[in-house]
Amino acid sequence: MKNKLKGKIAVVTGANSGIGFAIAQRLKREGAIVYDISKNILKNENVKEAFEADVNDFNRISEILEEIYSKEGKIDIFINNAGFGIAGAIEYTKPENIYKQIDTNLSAYIVLSGMAIKYLKESKGKIVNISSIGGIIPLPFQATYSATKAGVEIFSRALSNEVKPYGIKVTAVLPGDVKTGFTSARVIDNDVADKSQQEAIKASISKVENDEQKGMTPDSVAKVVTKVLKKKRPPLRVAVGFAYKFVPLLVRTLSLKFINFIVRKLYCKKAK
Numbered sequence: 001m002k003n004k005l006k007g008k009i010a011v012v013t014g015a016n017s018g019i020g021f022a023i024a025q026r027l028k029r030e031g032a033i034v035y036d037i038s039k040n041i042l043k044n045e046n047v048k049e050a051f052e053a054d055v056n057d058f059n060r061i062s063e064i065l066e067e068i069y070s071k072e073g074k075i076d077i078f079i080n081n082a083g084f085g086i087a088g089a090i091e092y093t094k095p096e097n098i099y100k101q102i103d104t105n106l107s108a109y110i111v112l113s114g115m116a117i118k119y120l121k122e123s124k125g126k127i128v129n130i131s132s133i134g135g136i137i138p139l140p141f142q143a144t145y146s147a148t149k150a151g152v153e154i155f156s157r158a159l160s161n162e163v164k165p166y167g168i169k170v171t172a173v174l175p176g177d178v179k180t181g182f183t184s185a186r187v188i189d190n191d192v193a194d195k196s197q198q199e200a201i202k203a204s205i206s207k208v209e210n211d212e213q214k215g216m217t218p219d220s221v222a223k224v225v226t227k228v229l230k231k232k233r234p235p236l237r238v239a240v241g242f243a244y245k246f247v248p249l250l251v252r253t254l255s256l257k258f259i260n261f262i263v264r265k266l267y268c269k270k271a272k
Helices: 018-029 058-072 095-123 143-166 195-213 218-230 243-253 256-267
Strands: 009-013 033-038 049-052 077-080 126-130 169-175 237-240
Touching: 009 018, 009 058, 009 095, 018 033, 018 077, 018 218, 033 058, 058 095, 077 095, 095 126, 095 143, 126 143, 126 218, 143 169, 143 237, 169 218, 195 256, 218 237, 237 243, 243 256
Parallel strands: 009 033, 009 077, 033 049, 077 126, 126 169, 169 237
Antiparallel strands: none
16 A cells, blocks of 8 residues: 655654654654754654744744755645643733734744745645644633634634645644643743632643543544545544544534533632
8 A cells, every 4th residue: 555645745843742743753654754843952753854943933934944845845744733821811811921822823823834835835735733622612711722723723724725726735633632741831820819719720720731631642643643644635624532523513513602611610610
């Protein structure tokens, strides 16, 4: 059977750890040549070369893509994966943290996809954007994160129609809870005067973190991404994890009020 990814040139943001690392590992195993763009470079035998850059440094990213193209003569796959989380009550979340999260988790996806398109037109390549089930089932005290991930999926669907004439395919991949260093790296904005509200926020975040640490492995996500990249006609959206595959259907079936009620019961401890 022909290996559909052998020799493909793939660029992954945030391939130095977590889901990005697992994706790079899978792609290399499939015979792809992987390049990493990460804010902090770590030793990674899965990539041919790692470039140190913040995904919001658009001039540098443009230079990196041109360098990869000059070396390889093509770019077949672009994967937007880099991101981070913040948590806390919106009332007390620092505006600079909100802007930073939107810039990194959504705006950079949009800009970098635009940069990659001119290369992917030649190869009729693929874009994969890592979103989240949290974009469908938004969580309290992670409102900004949920908003960015919802935006990633909507952007992916819109972009898919734009680039369809060029043979470029776009897919949003929506993992559920995944056990990675993302949990410990989450920024907690919890500087509130009301002690009972602090307790409510802490309880909600603790549940999320506990769910994540009991979640699937990063390789579970990487496996789905690899399958998507092998498909001639990949889906616009794919959820990762058996339990999460039914979430999009439930959201279409149940009322939003009922869904929000369930989420509130699970993740909101009533402030005294």
